[in-house]
Amino acid sequence: MAHLHPDGHPLEIHTLDAFDRAVAGGSLVGRRVQSLDLTGRTRQLLATDTTAAVFLGCRLAPDAAAKVRTDGALVFPPVPDVPFDPYRGLLYTPGELFEGLDRHGYAATPDARTYAWFQRTRQDGDIFASMLRAVHDDAMSDALDERLAGVPVVGVMGGHAMARGTDAYAGAARLGRGLTRAGLTVATGGGPGAMEAANLGAYAAPHPDGMLDEALALLGKEPSYAPSIGDWARAAFEVRARWPEGGDSIGIPTWFYGHEPPNAFAGHIAKYFANATREDGLLARCTAGVVYLPGAAGTVQEIFDNATPNYYMSRGEPTPMVLVNRTHWTEHLPAWPLLRALAEDRAMAARIALVDTVEEAADTLLRLAER
Structure with missing residues (x-):
């Protein structure tokens, strides 16, 4: 089931089109924006109220990031050097998991590289890695619930x-x-x-x-x-x-x-x-x-x-x-x-x-x- 904002619109924003529609409505107050590259939306962010918004893994220009933090938004920046996005808001497609298969072979695909990362990090007990896995899996469950609602x-x-x-x-x-x-x-x-x-x-x-x-x-x-x-x-x-x-x-x-x-x-x-x-x-x-x-x-x-x-x-x-x-x-x-x-x-x-x-x-x- 899609989570709704008090104004009746979806609480979570997973695509640039949905972002643009929300900004056109004049407010991002209280929204959850997931895994979007917003470096091309700096002007809109500077002109939009983002009070109590949450930006999960979004790419922001420095001035936009400073502005939304001043508004009181929470910003969880993208995590570098991992082969997956822990904050992704949508389910995977086969093409995404097997990207690069024809050019570089299976070992170079996101699926294989993520498995290799998992094999390394599950052995070392790193709490940061285990947190990223938990956040990713919760994001998957959320996306799955939205996809299968009704x-x-x-x-x-x-x-x-x-x-x-x-x-x-x-x-x-x-x-x-x-x-x-x-x-x-x-x-x-x-x-x-x-x-x-x-x-x-x-x-x-x-x-x-x-x-x-x-x-x-x-x-x-x-x-x-x-x-x-x-x-x-x-x-x-x-x-x-x-x-x-x-x-x-x-x-x-x-x-x-x-x-x-x-x-x-x-x-x-x-x-x-x-x-x-x-x-x-x-x-x-x-x-x-x-x-x-x-x-x-x-x-x-x-x-x-x-x-x-x-x-x-x-x-x-x-x-x-x-x-x-x-x-x-x-x-x-x-x-x-x-x-x-x-x-x-x-x-x-x-x-x-x-x-x-x-x-x-x-x-x-x-x-x-x-x-």
């Missing part, structure tokens, strides 16, 4: 090891396409494997069915991000270049598992440093339910992270949970018997299901949501 979100969870070119990957992509065509916003953990497949399906949703088949064939030439993240990512951007307009979806990955790159098919990416914040935030925002494809420890954790609030829910309705692949969830990793035992005599009992195939999953989830 939007029915369905999560698709599953393992990162699901390879392109497999039937399982194609099935997960068709699932993402079907959920998106049903009017839901698909959210995943934002990484490779089942996560990428579901985001790809959402991207393919506005196109004729044959587009997804062609995209799957192109991607199958680079089945895994190992050994080359660069080649894996370039194949995805080749698909995006061939079909530049795609459906939207959300990816929520983490630099905690930075050896797993984000996928390029989520339209908006909330990438976190803290995996616990990322996991909880992903599931909490899946208001329309969650589909669980076969996975390992991470997917099992997500099942029971979601089951816990459903089990204790005393108000509202539990979110639907659909587990896909009976053999996997009853024999290989028997999460289903435990989930069903927990649900007995609880409201969540009517909102859980186990299905054999991905083809059943979307219809089952929608049916459970109507109960």
Whole structure:
């Protein structure tokens, strides 16, 4: 939900257009201005009341910075020598995270450089670095809430090891396409494997069915991000270049598992440093339910992270949970018997299901949501 100023306009300003509209209204009193280069807006700042405003990571000319501080505004200057913006007000796009991939390789991209910074700073206990990570992750959560306000979100969870070119990957992509065509916003953990497949399906949703088949064939030439993240990512951007307009979806990955790159098919990416914040935030925002494809420890954790609030829910309705692949969830990793035992005599009992195939999953989830 967008935060509102007492005058009814958005409290936070994330773009230069929004800044110009606010200044045209005559006041920046009490506004929060995030991560903008305002060096070209000095004249406007000198002529505008900025009392109690907060400038987070904005670039200001010296005289503008002096003036707004005199007004009583708080100025948090940009942080030098870090490969990310801790104050950013918007979610990432794939193009931002993979910028420079074609020219310099994956290691030079903002995504890879941020992971390298995280690897260094998490070991040395520097309180400044940990503060920057916390500020960044809070900014991500704020941007995610604004993006998803009032939007029915369905999560698709599953393992990162699901390879392109497999039937399982194609099935997960068709699932993402079907959920998106049903009017839901698909959210995943934002990484490779089942996560990428579901985001790809959402991207393919506005196109004729044959587009997804062609995209799957192109991607199958680079089945895994190992050994080359660069080649894996370039194949995805080749698909995006061939079909530049795609459906939207959300990816929520983490630099905690930075050896797993984000996928390029989520339209908006909330990438976190803290995996616990990322996991909880992903599931909490899946208001329309969650589909669980076969996975390992991470997917099992997500099942029971979601089951816990459903089990204790005393108000509202539990979110639907659909587990896909009976053999996997009853024999290989028997999460289903435990989930069903927990649900007995609880409201969540009517909102859980186990299905054999991905083809059943979307219809089952929608049916459970109507109960």
